[in-house]
Amino acid sequence: MLNAIAEGKPVFCEKPLATTAGDCLRVVEGERAHGRRLVQVGFMRRFDAGYRQMKDVLTSGAVGTPLIVHCAHRNPTVPESYVSAMAAQDTAVHEIDVLRWLLDDEISSVQVTTPRATGKRFGHLKDPQIMLFETANGVRIDLEVFVNCQYGYDIQRETVGEDGLVRLPDPAAVGIRAAGRHGTGVLQDWKGRFGDAFDTEFREWIASVAAGAEPTGPSSWDGYAATVITDAAVQSLESGGQIVTVDMKPRPAFHGAAS
Template sequence: MIGTGMIGRDHIRRVTDVVTGAQVVAVTDIDVERAKEIASTIDARVLPTGHDVINDPLVDAVVVTSWGPTHAEYVLAAIAAGKPVFCEKPLATAAEDGLRIVEAEQAFGRRLVQVGFMRRYDAGYRAMKRVIDSGEIGAPLLMHCVHRNQSVPQTYHSDMAVQDTAVHEIDIIRWLLDDDIVSTQVITPRRTANRFGHLQDPQVMLFETSGGVRIDLEVFVNCQYGYDIQCETVGETGTVRLPDPADVWLRSAGQLRTGVLQDWQQRFAAAFDREFTEWVASIADGRLCGPSAWDGYATALISDATTEARHTGRVVTLARPDRPAFYAT
């Protein structure tokens, strides 16, 4: 495990307590004391750097949860070592680094990289995917998406609405529709008073796929009431909508109400568990089948274009990249 921050700790707990067939044997973090603390609870060794973890002979596979700008370096090193590597998003903070990873993996000759787009493992999104693929609602025409956070820290800036938040929707749109985004635009409505002065919030992102599907995505990271993820696909003969997380309905004091989850860890806990369970099983089978380096690269291209669209106020078009045959399945 390279990185023992919040999500790194969560994945360490997941591998240790939830997944069978895997054990955390080595960790590293820029905060050495934090790494030592968590290593002591799981009988793992603390190594000086991510490269030491990758090259350790006892390490069969690597999980990268370090600071985003370091991801490409560690993923490339894992490929060079011939070890499967799970990389939390983003695969790379620059599209050119994502392309380097794609090229390195193809040169190695088989898939080693999986990217942490956990929504593909959510039961609701998987059900939506089955409906869309079945043709039950006809050809998709429109998609409406919402990504709301209760609040964000002061370090969150306007570009992160795309680079850190909307990347999940960008990937899930590509996956649900089996299509690529070829144009992007950002609209900035009136700002909420519940945000820091440097932050544009909310933002509305408009996408179009090569097949002509139009998507609107609301990113609102200071909505105050909770963590709320919504998605609806409108087809020629019907619609399919992502269900809200199951909760009880309470009738009391003249009201009917239900709860709203407050963070992503609650909302996608089961998806994270399934993601790691399937990843470990795929390593044992010798056939990775989760989100690929190509998916990480394609998402980085769209993220870069959407960031440009926000800064320029223009519609930015992208040429649909040619997916290599290496990533065809």
């Protein structure tokens, strides 16, 4: 990746940007030295229609200043190779990125607690986990990560503001009336839920490359921030639920803020 940046070549990198915060900063510095944004990180939720509608609502001020966010990320099952730290590193990382984007705010602390464990998990896994975040502007966020919920792939989000709330819509589904019941099906994996978001993400990135423009999606700095925050979440989990301050470097002017 660093060689591509040095040659001025656009880079699309699936998350994580790198496996350590230090290596992420090397990428950020490589871009800065080149003098132009070249890297986009594959956080596809920013390209989902429902999340974009939520972003528009929050930006418009229709529900007032955000105060609280409630989130859930549920999978029906995970393989035995899935370990407890992956709840932050592989699962919650998507929530973390889109929270920063939706709120235009930075996460400053994280606490991970473990309620009663489900009997449906492999014995080595702590599941579910509750992640509690606070942002620089004082927004409080609770995130349920439950990767053995059995019933389906279920992504939920509700942002409570001073004047109202905005809720992420469920995927469109037909209603079924049969056998004395009325209901809708629940998606079973991420492909059905975010397939369109992946398509939009790649179309927009390819269009930016074709036009010779800088990418507009998640940046190398966003990749760095997500890694620092998930590291803090893992530290909290392994400490038994202590509140961990997110130790993030000052955001450089190259990435949109004064250093």
